[in-house]
Amino acid sequence: MLNYNGLSQRLLAADYAVRGRIVTRAQELEKQGRKITYCNIGNPHNFKQKPMTYVREVLSLLEYPDLLNKNIDNLFHSDSIKRAKYVLEQIPEGVGAYSASAGVGFVREAIAKFITRRDNVPANPERIILTDGASKAAQTVIHAIIKNPNDGIMLPIPQYPMYSASLTLAGGLSIGYYLDEENHWQLNEDILLDSYNTAKLNKLNPVAITVINPGNPTGAVLSYENIKMIINFARKYNMAILADEVYQENIYTKNAAFHSFAKVMHDMKVDDVTLFSFHSMSKGYFGECGHRSGYLEIRNLPDDVFAQFVKFQSINLCANVVGQVATYLMVTPPTPEDDSYTQYINEKNCILDDLREKSIILGNELNKIDGISVNIPEGAMYAFVKIQLPEIMKYQSVDVALDEIYCMELLEKTGICVVPGSGFGQMPNTLHFRTTFLPPKEQILEFVHALKLFHQEYTCQEKRI
Amino acid sequence: MLNYNGLSQRLLAADYAVRGRIVTRAQELEKQGRKITYCNIGNPHNFKQKPMTYVREVLSLLEYPDLLNKNIDNLFHSDSIKRAKYVLEQIPEGVGAYSASAGVGFVREAIAKFITRRDNVPANPERIILTDGASKAAQTVIHAIIKNPNDGIMLPIPQYPMYSASLTLAGGLSIGYYLDEENHWQLNEDILLDSYNTAKLNKLNPVAITVINPGNPTGAVLSYENIKMIINFARKYNMAILADEVYQENIYTKNAAFHSFAKVMHDMKVDDVTLFSFHSMSKGYFGECGHRSGYLEIRNLPDDVFAQFVKFQSINLCANVVGQVATYLMVTPPTPEDDSYTQYINEKNCILDDLREKSIILGNELNKIDGISVNIPEGAMYAFVKIQLPEIMKYQSVDVALDEIYCMELLEKTGICVVPGSGFGQMPNTLHFRTTFLPPKEQILEFVHALKLFHQEYTCQEKRI
Known part of the structure; x- marks a missing residue:
């Protein structure tokens, strides 16, 4: 036994x-x-917390498309019906078929447009992978980039322990850097450098740095300048960046704003630091944790390396397709002319x-x-x-x-x-x-x-x- | 970069x-x-292939439970409505919340009852873990039981390559054993022994044997005697068994029948061979691949070891909850008194x-x-x-x-x-x-x-x- x-x-x-x-x-x-x-x-x-009605109306129709042939006008918003029909035009096989490994094509395209809309930066659908929640996205990256037993990833202290646990499972080492509690939990360059140097002294090889913004467990929002500093730091020491941005909609003070790493990196014209960013429908105002819906966007990565990430995903077949469509709905909310807009x-x-x-x-x-x-x-x-x-x-x-x-x-x-x-x-x-x-x-x-x-x-x- | x-x-x-x-x-x-x-x-x-209507009716209602307060009697079978209400009594938080790591309690119980009904053997809900498809179940087991670089798992040749790929990712070795093409792809004890001995000679350590029944890619169904032989073999050489039984509903000839490893093991009164068995909603007559719905049932495993499997799952948070409920529906089909029975x-x-x-x-x-x-x-x-x-x-x-x-x-x-x-x-x-x-x-x-x-x-x- x-x-x-x-x-x-x-x-x-x-x-x-x-x-x-x-x-x-x-x-x-x-x-x-x-x-x-x-x-x-x-x-x-x-x-x-109640789910967003619009999201659930469309998912409900996609689970049981026969409804679309019936009189349901008094049960669903007209744009939800239209949206469900549109999804089924894109995937006539419905939500019960495996998708391509990296995810459904039109969803990847919608995510790229969402990023462009949010950040006013170009985004490439061919560098987006749909995942079962952001955790799976992070785990995929961690497993892929840990090569040798002395490879490590810089993780904030305090951190979300999914990172350290996944890193341990992948055979990598956690290289902690303290967040500055006295300074609203921002990152501090001296502390980063100290952590990096200590790791090197101990013969560790930091291959990436993980940043969670807005912060889990800290609830802190990083400033634009702070993110710039991190990108420069990663660039100087040749590390990839894992940017956990799942709480991007959850900002509660007017003194803070969400700045994506993609946006800041684009502004800085940095094109030689690999960026993995994660987003999810589990948080924000959706709270759809049970749907395991999320994505990974990658920047500054050669084609042959990206292909290995897709292969990784193919061994898992694909992310759950209901979750993929949910992500699509997250990135394409109703617009003012839509029936469901006001309620949304x-x-x-x-x-x-x-x-x-x-x-x-x-x-x-x-x-x-x-x-x-x-x-x-x-x-x-x-x-x-x-x-x-x-x-x-x-x-x-x-x-x-x-x-x-x-x-x-x-x-x-x-x-x-x-x-x-x-x-x-x-x-x-x-x-x-x-x-x-x-x-x-x-x-x-x-x-x-x-x-x-x-x-x-x-x-x-x-x-x- | x-x-x-x-x-x-x-x-x-x-x-x-x-x-x-x-x-x-x-x-x-x-x-x-x-x-x-x-x-x-x-x-x-x-x-x-069309999805099973009953399954999709219930999932549709669970995505948008507000429907249950409306006049929908002409749109859904009455037992689908009843079933959706029952699910929401069990999980009032709905399908949008994380479940417990091992899965929703009432689903685990329903699966245990399904196994007992199918095999006439006792089954323990506390040894069942809901997973995002059977692949994830297999991958969890493979990652958990590969400890040293010379550990290997015996895999059929031909095999479903998700096994070898996942084993490679986990740092383990594939120890191939040939299926007997001349004999309807059954397993052959001499071939197993030969494969085992060769592995030992090469200083490999076979920790488990994987069996796919009905077979992928072979389409073969193993006989009761063949399964008995495999269990005895695993027992003799102190290996766990990974039984991939996702095609258990897909048997097309009267000359063959599905015998689960759980059933045969129970008949043999073997209680010292760890059995991991996988089932899924992706195959059978459901074909719900996109829902990533499946489970892992484990037999003959100490509590402290099982706890580690649950911990593994907890690092992934939980399987997607729509998929979990879909699995529940797979194991509790309508009964003759139900409105949807005939159509089902x-x-x-x-x-x-x-x-x-x-x-x-x-x-x-x-x-x-x-x-x-x-x-x-x-x-x-x-x-x-x-x-x-x-x-x-x-x-x-x-x-x-x-x-x-x-x-x-x-x-x-x-x-x-x-x-x-x-x-x-x-x-x-x-x-x-x-x-x-x-x-x-x-x-x-x-x-x-x-x-x-x-x-x-x-x-x-x-x-x-």
Whole structure:
């Protein structure tokens, strides 16, 4: 029988805290009847965020095209019907057939046009690959570019641990660089250089740098200048860039704006740094995580190298086609003359306004708690919350990270499930947790209140020492 | 800029002939306006096979649940409506939310019941993982169980090259064992032993054996006794079994029946051989390839090892949820009291009868061509066709496999796209190609006719020498 020792060391070593021990315990408690608030994961529909009607109308018609031959005018917006018909003209075989490995042609073209519209830069449909969510896009890239055991990818600290886990699975090394918490989690050139030099000293070979913008778990939005600095840095040290831009629609403050790496690179006239950028329908105002819908756009890559990425995808056959069409709908929203336009805009604004409000409430309320502080999230769906414990508590465990103990006890006492900062990485001698601000407002207020009481009690427990 | 030499050796070495050079050339020709018959891939909806209405009705409602509050009785079967409501009771968050890593709980339970119903053996929902198609299930297992560079998995020759490609990507070695073409492509214990011993002599470590039943590309169905032999063999040499059973519904002759490895293993009271079995909605009478819907069932595996498989899945977040629900619908078809039952059975029989008829037509007609022979497919969707070339032609190329030259020329001359046997592996000094029998009957007859003329001309060309 296969046993633990028969498993790949890479698999055993991989760690994905977002669905780790604390979540497993939360599920156990839930089975026992406890009410759990899952703040561990950015899963909007789980918090009753409704899907965009337009998207679902079209997908519904594509699942059951016979409807198009029936009287459905009172059930669907007229442009949804038109759109479904258009999709079926493009793929008469429907959503049940494998697509080409890189994805359905007209979807790739629509994505290229979307990028051009967004950034006012040219985009090549032949450099776009449809994927089962952005995670798969990132994993494809990581697996492709890790060649030797000393190859590594520079990852932010804190990072989204899908990156480190996938890198471990691919046999590569994580080369962490700290984000600057005191400076709204921007990247800092000195810190990057320090991280790079330390890696080189240790005989590591940094082949790429990963940047998540807007940030997960930090909620930070990078400035144009910061992105420019990163591109110059990658260029100087001959690294590819992995730009995780899945939260590009999730920006909540007027002081920040989304700048794609593609746009900045184009402005800089840089054409010799390979850029992999990822986008997804799981976030934004869609929140369609369950559809596993996403894409990879690549710039500055020779044809023969791109062909290898397509081959990689072909071994997986293709991304799920419903998800591919969903991505198409993401990049071609209704226009003002469309029947569904008003409802679309209302739904979109409602979701984004709500997220904006909650990001501020969560940030402000957390900052009122003694021993807890946070950079108010400017984007994405998370806050990376700093917790301070009495000096003496810092020596109480050697086996388990202090913030994991904290989060586990928070779960046991309050039913709130968050992810310890150690799962994302953090500056030594600091402690954090990540929480989403997706729950309804009242629940966020309850959350903060419960956290406050918990934190007071937790930090006072003389018996813990 | 990233260049070819910067790519992973494993990726460069991986080869997936089903979507390889010949298909790429076919797509080029198609762009130039040539009519191409894609017989390279088992993609039923591409050949106008219609999806099962029941499945699509329910999925349509789940994409747009607002329909359930409207008057839709004349648009959907009543049991489809009931079923959609039931699914939404189980997952009120709908298909747009991430599920648990291993998949939606009620789907896992339904699959376990399906296995019990099919095989009359107990099945544990806690050992089932929902995956994006069966390929992903196989890839997860392969990545998990390849530990050292000399670890290998025994693969049939001919095999479905997703296996060898995924094994290469995982850093493992293919240990081929020949299927017995003279004996309806069954497995042969002496050949297995010979392959195993040769591997051991070469310091390889066979950790598992892959069996595809019904066979891809062979179209063969394994006998109960043959499966028993394989289980005993795996047990004796301490190997896990990867049982690819995605074609279990595709059996066309009364002389053959599907026996699952789970069932045979249970009958034999073997409880110390780890069994990974894969099923999918891409084949059978569903043909829902585009939905990337499938599952992995594992037997005889300790809890701590299974937990690692779930962790693996968690790094990918989860399988697409529409696909998961589709799998649920596959394993819970309508029952006689249901409104949609009659139509369901009619559609199912129509698809399977048509495939049966086409498997026989293709087999019989091919066998009439001089220099071409085939085991008439008993199952799956393919025939693995033997071609004979004049002795003197066998020395005409050293760089490219002879059957690849043959298939490329077949494509150029006739527009028929098939996959050369060398892409699947074959006995030395034999040549084959794989074709599906999915195209409509008339197209199959045209195909055979064109092939006959081509083969005559090809084998006569004195100038080729």
